[in-house]
Amino acid sequence: MDTNLNEQLAAWIATGGNRLGQIQIEQSDEATFALTHVDDIDQPRDSLILLSDLAAMRAWTRSNEAGDLRPLKTSPDLRPGWLVLAGDIVALREALECLYPGMVAAYFRHLAGRAAPVSLRETLERQTGMYRFARSISDAGAESLVEQVCQNQRCLKRVLWTLTAADAWSCFSKQKTSSETPEGEMPLLCLEPCFLIVAGARLTAKREHEATEKATS
Amino acid sequence: MIPSPPLSRRARPEAGLLLLGHGSTENPDSSEPTWVCADAIRQLGLFAEVHCTFWKEEPIFRQSWSLFDCDEIFVVPNFISEGYFTRQVIPRELGLSEFRTTLIQGKRVHYCDPVGSHASMTKLLLQRAADTAPGIPPSETAVLIVGHGTKLDANSAKAIQEQVVRIRESGAGYAEVHEAYMEEAPFVAEWDQITTAPHVVVVPFFIADGLHSFQDIPVLLGLAEELPPAASKNEVFRQNPAPLRGRSLYYSRAIGTDPSLAEVILDQVDACEEALHHACAAAV
Numbered sequence: 105m106d107t108n109l110n111e112q113l114a115a116w117i118a119t120g121g122n123r124l125g126q127i128q129i130e131q132s133d134e135a136t137f138a139l140t141h142v143d144d145i146d147q148p149r150d151s152l153i154l155l156s157d158l159a160a161m162r163a164w165t166r167s168n169e170a171g172d173l174r175p176l177k178t179s180p181d182l183r184p185g186w187l188v189l190a191g192d193i194v195a196l197r198e199a200l201e202c203l204y205p206g207m208v209a210a211y212f213r214h215l216a217g218r219a220a221p222v223s224l225r226e227t228l229e230r231q232t233g234m235y236r237f238a239r240s241i242s243d244a245g246a247e248s249l250v251e252q253v254c255q256n257q258r259c260l261k262r263v264l265w266t267l268t269a270a271d272a273w274s275c276f277s278k279q280k281t282s283s284e285t286p287e288g289e290m291p292l293l294c295l296e297p298c299f300l301i302v303a304g305a306r307l308t309a310k311r312e313h314e315a316t317e318k319a320t321s
Numbered sequence: 322m323i324p325s326p327p328l329s330r331r332a333r334p335e336a337g338l339l340l341l342g343h344g345s346t347e348n349p350d351s352s353e354p355t356w357v358c359a360d361a362i363r364q365l366g367l368f369a370e371v372h373c374t375f376w377k378e379e380p381i382f383r384q385s386w387s388l389f390d391c392d393e394i395f396v397v398p399n400f401i402s403e404g405y406f407t408r409q410v411i412p413r414e415l416g417l418s419e420f421r422t423t424l425i426q427g428k429r430v431h432y433c434d435p436v437g438s439h440a441s442m443t444k445l446l447l448q449r450a451a452d453t454a455p456g457i458p459p460s461e462t463a464v465l466i467v468g469h470g471t472k473l474d475a476n477s478a479k480a481i482q483e484q485v486v487r488i489r490e491s492g493a494g495y496a497e498v499h500e501a502y503m504e505e506a507p508f509v510a511e512w513d514q515i516t517t518a519p520h521v522v523v524v525p526f527f528i529a530d531g532l533h534s535f536q537d538i539p540v541l542l543g544l545a546e547e548l549p550p551a552a553s554k555n556e557v558f559r560q561n562p563a564p565l566r567g568r569s570l571y572y573s574r575a576i577g578t579d580p581s582l583a584e585v586i587l588d589q590v591d592a593c594e595e596a597l598h599h600a601c602a603a604a605v
């Protein structure tokens with residue numbers, strides 16, 4: 105039988121895994137884990153605010169230092185100053201699901217070769233209702249949208265999907281589209297376009313359409 | 322917060338539970354009721370795993386199956402009614418068939434009805450009405466269940482109409498029970514013409530508090546002037562009762578913010594399983 109995700113997470117930690125995005129994980133004894141912001145590694149623990157349950161973690165990650173909402177949990181503006189203590193691997197997984205939803209699963213499924221990325225074209229083709237129009241976005245419009253929305257200054261995930269199954273992005277560095285990370289770091293993997301890209305594609309497609317109409321009228 | 326499970330509540334230690342919410346990139350309160358229910362149900366230990374996914378937040382609907390290790394999953398849309406999302410968007414994004422059970426990536430996935438359509442939602446509405454106007458005799462009180470109302474989605478009105486009938490027939494003794502909508506008749510702005518009782522309790526039939534419950538409905542009721550978007554949200558719920566148009570008006574938070582919604586979710590799982598048993602029995 106396959107090992108489950110919690111077991112895989114435990115094995116990853118046992119072999120030196122200790123970082124995802126802006127989160128540092130320290131193991132104080134075999135099954136007790138302390139999570140902090142990477143900027144707080146050297147801070148005394150008692151100077152940090154203890155986020156004692158999932159609701160407190162959700163409240164903390166909701167907005168950034170400027171008070172702006174964080175629609176993406178993997179945006180690089182996670183506020184420092186907090187501490188999460190997880191008593192076992194189940195609690196650790198729950199905390200990570202809360203701080204970086206879906207990222208543990210995406211990584212281990214990817215490692216096992218069971219996470220096929222879904223292209224932008226395939227995602228847009230599937231849309232209905234108000235997002236149906238998004239599929240008419242041009243290739244150039246799509247590339248500039250993706251560059252703008254997914255860049256590291258806005259999202260720390262690695263973009264593993266492409267425009268069509270056969271393309272590669274020219275707008276990103278090699279690092280941004282690969283799952284390679286320094287030892288001990290779990291990459292945050294994006295396997296298909298998120299709601300920001302789908303909504304952005306709709307707007308871009310509309311603008312492109314209006315511009316063509318204007319030019320031909 | 323959540324009472325311990327009734328003795329009849331079945332544990333499914335091999336199965337997973339997936340709650341689906343709409344989520345929002347702008348309203349921080351949109352996904353919270355779904356997360357709160359997931360936390361509460363997880364604590365009851367009835368399922369091997371409990372996860373949430375969303376349309377407009379992470380983890381997204383498309384990540385649903387990767388989150389689970391278990392091979393049987395009950396999926397409950399934390400939506401107020403059947404409609405575009407439960408019939409089109411969710412099945413499409415999750416890869417569900419038109420049947421109640423679909424085999425996806427080796428997992429047996431059972432698609433339950435949305436929370437808002439379960440009969441136990443009535444109990445929640447009655448409790449909410451009583452809590453919002455404590456000590457006020459039902460015989461002198463009108464209950465108004467408020468929805469968005471739009472010609473695009475007749476189902477949300479249908480869900481409200483069903484609840485109105487159930488509350489009327491519940492024996493709770495309310496003088497009147499009515500439906501009202503923001504964008505179609507009967508209009509919530511005309512609440513004083515829809516009702517005649519001296520006390521009026523207004524319950525928004527939404528999963529989450531947001532612009533509608535914090536701002537749009539209070540303005541339509543006459544409880545508030547136009548509010549700036551950043552106005553203190555809870556203020557509007559603290560004014561009960563508001564003396565308005567010769568009546569006492571009581572205004573509640575969105576029904577989905579009630580922690581007992583977790584019970585309705587579990588009821589919906591039970592109902593789904595019962596439907597599966599009936600289908601099996603009919604097939605043999």
Ligand code: SF4
Binds near residue numbers: 253262296298301
């Ligand atoms: S599509 Fe993926 S990489 Fe791009 S912003 Fe959304 S989550 Fe981040």
